[in-house]
Amino acid sequence: MISPRISGLLALCVFAGTALAATPQVPTVAAQQALLLKMDPGAQAECHKDSYGNAACTSGSHAVEISGCDNDMLFGQVIDAAGATLGTRLDADHSKPVAKLKAHQFLCIVGVAKKSGEVQRYYVEAFPADHVPDCKGNHLCQSFPVEWVGAPPATKCEWIGTSGDFTGGCVAGWVDADAIDVYSMGLK
Secondary structure (H helix, E strand, C coil): CCCCCCCCCEECCCEEEEECCEEECCHHHCCCCCCHHHHHCCEEEEEEEEECCCEEEEHHHEEEEECCCCCCCEEEEECCCEEEEEEEECCCCHHHHEEECCCCCCCCCEEEEEECEEEEECCCEEEECCCCHHHHHCCEECCCCCCCCCCCCCCCECCCCCCEEEECEEEEEEEEEEEEECCCCCCC
């Protein structure tokens, strides 16, 4: 389970081909709020400092933890045999599909949405895992072709850094928590 006080580095996330900002230091509350607004466009999303000085974010009636792709416990895979459809919004009733992923697709968990302390949805990014150090030779890091809903992005998903930063047409979106297996013990 991801700690509510995670405030590590943000990954360069991409939502339907539009880059989201990354930073090499602990992001400001304003930066996390900007990222959350891009992850959940049109929502009533906000972030403020909690009593520990970390960002505490909400979107609608959910508490949202924003993390990055630089910690091996922030990865997972699609466990539903039928695959999983990623959506544009945290609120599934107002979400539109972005892409469909196959079972066992390797994912970075960028955001965790909770309601009454229970994880409801994840904001995930599916990207090539060949640059993640603990993925080399690891059966947990499988990638499959993405089935885009609508036109795919014009740019390809590419690694741009050393700490989980990607750019280009990496598929990202919200998915129900029961469709994802989180590697809570890491990739090892």
